[in-house]
Amino acid sequence: MxxxxxxxxxxxxxxxxxxxxxxxxxxxxxxxxxxxxxxxxxxxxxxxxxxxxxxxxxxxxxxxxxxxxxxxxxxxxxxxxxxxxxxxxxxxxxxxxxxxxxxxxxxxxxxxxxxxxxxxxxxxxxxxxxxASPVLDLEPGGGEYPQWLRATYPGLARTTLKKERRLDRQVGAFRFVLDERDPRMLRTLMRWKSAQYRRTGRTDRFSRPWIVALAEHLFDVREEHFTGLLSVVYAGDRPVAAHFGPRSRTVLAAWFTAYDPEFAYYSPGLMMHLRMAEAAGRDGVTLMDMGRGDKEYKDWLKTRELxxxxxxxxxxxxxxxxxxxxxxxxxxxxxxxxxHPGLRAPADRLLRAAGALRTSVRTRPPGPAARARRTEEG
Structure with a gap:
């Protein structure tokens, strides 16, 4: 040979x-x-x-x-x-x-x-x-989203559906779009994500022009083995949370998720991942890859680990x-x-303190919104 x-x-x-x-x-x-x-x-x-x-x-x-x-x-x-x-x-x-x-x-x-x-x-x-790299096996379920959620995640269903109804009632009509084609929403997501990076003391990836250019290019790719998929949760006409990541015919990669901090109380990041998993399963995706790393929401959602x-x-x-x-x-x-959680938690607190100083944000007592941010931002 x-x-x-x-x-x-x-x-x-x-x-x-x-x-x-x-x-x-x-x-x-x-x-x-x-x-x-x-x-x-x-x-x-x-x-x-x-x-x-x-x-x-x-x-x-x-x-x-x-x-x-x-x-x-x-x-x-x-x-x-x-x-x-x-x-x-x-x-x-x-x-x-x-x-x-x-x-x-x-x-x-x-x-x-x-x-x-x-x-x-x-x-x-x-x-x-x-x-470990957590993944979620997807199967298209029968019925509407609430039935899928109760059958797949009974422990999360009641609280999540309650928060969706509350968001609908208090802010505007709840709406989820799996494949949003408005490029302005991609820019909104990047702006939210940059603010999250700074708030949590991480390096802002979207401060690098080549990463911004990469995301904008991938957003326009619509091929059989690769599509740049932007998903958005709306309350009325107001975007609440968004995710951008690549998908092939059968695999969706969870990549960049962010939300408007004003709505942190509603757990919009978790809401986004659950809605995205259900809709992607209906669209032919069989696996959602959440990527390497320990995050509480990954433990909630995963079906196994690679x-x-x-x-x-x-x-x-x-x-x-x-x-x-x-x-x-x-x-x-x-x-x-x-x-090691005993090391990770102090390191995370140090990064958040540095982020607060960097963005000149005054530290406030942790209320429900702050607790929600800690959970979803990891």
């Missing part, structure tokens, strides 16, 4: 190569995630420099695709690292590879990942930790050794804090 590896810009892939990539996604359920699509790789390539795709060929036929970003000195990372909740070398069943040979062909000394899907055995030696890997694939090179020595302790400290 003749093996070959070619390197391409993701936005310049030929139609036959894109079809072969889609075929590999379709043949393995683990590769159905929209973050693994050529559309997502191409979008990153359009908005951020250094994006490439390594294509594995067997006897001239393309059988595997590794999207990655190449930085200075051959330091590589999974495409969209820090934004993508699913990473892999997407391949046809039975295809394998030599990691060292792959890195040499890519011109990489190191390849860093943090959401590597399972069944990537050639990368197993590079994995430094595996983590395992994703974090680590560094390397080949003998001084840059690889230096990068690993620098990055691994940072990731290890972060993971230790996130894994």
């Amino acid at each position: 003749n093996r070959d590896i070619t390197i391409h810009r993701p936005q310049e892939l030929s139609t036959p190569l894109r079809r072969a990539w889609h075929r590999a996604m379709d043949e393995s359920p683990g590769f159905a995630n929209p973050f693994l699509s050529p559309e997502f790789a191409a979008a990153v390539g359009l908005t951020r420099g250094g994006a490439h795709v390594a294509v594995l060929h067997e006897d001239g036929e393309p059988v595997g695709f590794l999207p990655y970003e190449k930085g200075a000195l051959g330091v590589g990372r999974a495409i969209g690292l820090g934004l993508s909740d699913c990473q892999a070398l997407v391949h046809r069943p039975g295809v394998t590879w030599d990691t060292g040979e792959l890195l040499r062909a890519c011109g990489l000394s190191v390849f860093e990942f943090d959401h590597l899907v399972g069944e990537q055995k050639p990368f197993d030696a590079a994995v430094t930790g595996r983590f 395992r994703v890997g974090e680590g560094f694939a390397t080949r003998p090179h001084p840059v690889a050794a230096a990068h690993r020595m620098w990055r691994r302790p940072v990731r290890g400290l972060r993971n230790t804090v996130l894994a």
